[in-house]
Amino acid sequence: MPRYVPYLFIAPNMVLFLLFMIIPIVFTLGMGFMEWNILTAPKWVGLDNYIKLFTADKVFWKSFWNTLYLTVATVPITLVLALALAMLLNKRLLFRGFFRSAFYLPVVISTVVIGMLWTWIFNDDYGILNYLLTSVGLNRVNWFTDSRFAMIPVIVASIWNRVGYSMVIYLAALQGISPEYYEAAMIDGASHWQQFKRVTFPLLRSTHVFLLIMAIINSFKSFDIIYVMTNGGPRNSTTTIVQYIYKQAFENGKMGEASALGVILFVIMVVLTIIQLRAGDKE
Amino acid sequence: MKKTKALPSPLYARDGVAKKIFTYLFLIIGVVFTLFPIYWMVITAVKPPGEVLSIPPTFWPSEFRFSNIVDAMQLLPFGRFFFNSAVTTVAAVIITVIINLLAGFAFAKYEFRGKKLCFLIVLSTLMIPMQITMVPNFRIMAALGWINTFVGLIVPKCAEAFGLFLSRQFISEIPTELMEAGRIDGAGEFRIFLRIILPNVKSLISVLIIYTFMWRWNDFLWNLIMTNDRNYFTVQIGLNLLRGLYYINWSDLMGASLVSILPIVVVFFIFQKHFVQGIATTGIKG
Numbered sequence: 001m002p003r004y005v006p007y008l009f010i011a012p013n014m015v016l017f018l019l020f021m022i023i024p025i026v027f028t029l030g031m032g033f034m035e036w037n038i039l040t041a042p043k044w045v046g047l048d049n050y051i052k053l054f055t056a057d058k059v060f061w062k063s064f065w066n067t068l069y070l071t072v073a074t075v076p077i078t079l080v081l082a083l084a085l086a087m088l089l090n091k092r093l094l095f096r097g098f099f100r101s102a103f104y105l106p107v108v109i110s111t112v113v114i115g116m117l118w119t120w121i122f123n124d125d126y127g128i129l130n131y132l133l134t135s136v137g138l139n140r141v142n143w144f145t146d147s148r149f150a151m152i153p154v155i156v157a158s159i160w161n162r163v164g165y166s167m168v169i170y171l172a173a174l175q176g177i178s179p180e181y182y183e184a185a186m187i188d189g190a191s192h193w194q195q196f197k198r199v200t201f202p203l204l205r206s207t208h209v210f211l212l213i214m215a216i217i218n219s220f221k222s223f224d225i226i227y228v229m230t231n232g233g234p235r236n237s238t239t240t241i242v243q244y245i246y247k248q249a250f251e252n253g254k255m256g257e258a259s260a261l262g263v264i265l266f267v268i269m270v271v272l273t274i275i276q277l278r279a280g281d282k283e
Numbered sequence: 284m285k286k287t288k289a290l291p292s293p294l295y296a297r298d299g300v301a302k303k304i305f306t307y308l309f310l311i312i313g314v315v316f317t318l319f320p321i322y323w324m325v326i327t328a329v330k331p332p333g334e335v336l337s338i339p340p341t342f343w344p345s346e347f348r349f350s351n352i353v354d355a356m357q358l359l360p361f362g363r364f365f366f367n368s369a370v371t372t373v374a375a376v377i378i379t380v381i382i383n384l385l386a387g388f389a390f391a392k393y394e395f396r397g398k399k400l401c402f403l404i405v406l407s408t409l410m411i412p413m414q415i416t417m418v419p420n421f422r423i424m425a426a427l428g429w430i431n432t433f434v435g436l437i438v439p440k441c442a443e444a445f446g447l448f449l450s451r452q453f454i455s456e457i458p459t460e461l462m463e464a465g466r467i468d469g470a471g472e473f474r475i476f477l478r479i480i481l482p483n484v485k486s487l488i489s490v491l492i493i494y495t496f497m498w499r500w501n502d503f504l505w506n507l508i509m510t511n512d513r514n515y516f517t518v519q520i521g522l523n524l525l526r527g528l529y530y531i532n533w534s535d536l537m538g539a540s541l542v543s544i545l546p547i548v549v550v551f552f553i554f555q556k557h558f559v560q561g562i563a564t565t566g567i568k569g
Contacts, residue, residue, distance in 0.1 A: 001466075005393070005472045006389045006393035006394075006395040007395065009388060009389035009393075009476075010385070010389045010390065010401060012382040012385065012386070013382050013383070013385075013386040013442060013447060014386075014401060014404070016382075016438070016439070017404060017405060017408055017444075019423075020416065020420060020423075021408045021416055021442065022408075023419075024416035024420050024423070025411065025416060025419075027422075028415055028416065028418060028419055031418060031419060085310075085313060088306050088309055088310055088313075091306060093306065093310075097555070097556075099310050099313075100559060101551075101552075101555045101559070102314045102317055102318055103314070103317055104551075104555075104558065104559060105317065105318070105548075106317060108497050108547050108548070108551045108558070109321075109501075109548070110500070110501035110503070110519055110543065110544060110547070112501075112503055112519045112522050112523055112540075113324075113522065113540045113543060116522070116526060116536055116537075116540055117320050117321075117323075117324050117537075117540065118320065120323070120324075120533055120537065121320060121323060123533075126335070126336045126338065126340070126533070128323060128340055131338065131340055135339070160317070160320065164317075168559050168562050169562065171563070172563030172564070217410055217412075221413070221414075223413075223503075223504050224503045224504065227503075228523065241414075245414040245415075245418075246414060246417075246504070249418050249421075250508060255418050258418055259418050259419075262414060262415040262416075262418065263415075265412065265414070266411065269410050269411075269412070270410065273410055
């Protein structure tokens, strides 16, 4: 077999990755040092964009905080729910396939539709949620006009969208745990909770790490749902880093500043991933 | 504590009746929460105008106006949007699946210089949000004249790392002896790929097809920045446009949404097992 054969096989993919992912990242790095608004030629401004971001840009810090808020609010809940459901499904049940598919269904629905769906449910005036709240005596909430609450519909929609994915992976991992562990634990007189703590949870370690990394990356990447539901508002209370990049680049015409922000985002994500991988490897 | 039986099943199988009832109860509650939004979308779509905004809201339409949905689809050229989605999705699926199989095969079965580096590059693309590359990509697309074209919508999206990993994992489980046998018979590498590998990865191919279909059908941001000509809008962009019209009629919006998710939901129902199993294997590798 000629030596160049494997390269032929991987070439289409590698060409595409290089052209549309790797090279653009390098460009983004370069463009972070420029001021460019599409119509005029790019102009070199050195570290100006970065300085502006860190010192003069309130929206940047807000977007940073919002991204953090969104991630912390969605990731743990999603994983806990996913694990709980997976454990419930990991039994001999009737209609197991139906349950599993039902929980997975939100994963295949487009994020645009999910955003609109949940916008309707959370609608301030006519949404079903406010109706249910008022019918049990609580006050209605102005979900989309009150900047304190606007992130909540986004959080709920995001969790709804993603639990199924993690659940299925947890389920597969659970099914890979040999029953002998549980047999031994039961012989030792362990309660169900103890079995979970000492057998199930630790044995899922690599799954936890994998799902955590995936969930955090997905949360950082999350764009469609916010764009459709709130477009970053009201008053930037739901503007995440990626929302802000989009706004700066395509609504405010500030491609240089958007690129600088992109670089910062990339660094954050790389650091986060490395931290998690290290933490997962410990022990 | 329950009696220990020699059952090759998780401990929970020895649950008593109470535990079983609780399990079903929690699962049913979970399903209700999960499916309620979809049910709500459906009935909103078919309620007569006016009833949608009634307070208190009705949980069952007073009558079923399926014509709502037809009307909603005619507010914008959804026929054209569906056509565009179909073209871009099918083309992307064909290209992506083929190149993923090819590359997955090479990563699984060959050793070559730079293999680790290439794999690392592929891995890193998973971490790169589109927002980081979209500005330069937009510039590249503009320079190539690919804005508002099918090529621009399809080609950059064909590099799909997930599919590659899945292929690699699947194919690595095919015994190399089969390949050796082929080589002894004088078959070239590509022939081996076609005649020996491909027939053995049928379920991989289905998983690749349905997942790529789902991702491309649901694509939004890339299509958003690549098209401002309505003739090239896909269904998702069309929905977004509908949402932004001067009045929001929730019934129209839900109706159009319902139709837009029909293709993928139908595919999902037919291939449920593949959807679930395909993803499960990626997780196991960790």
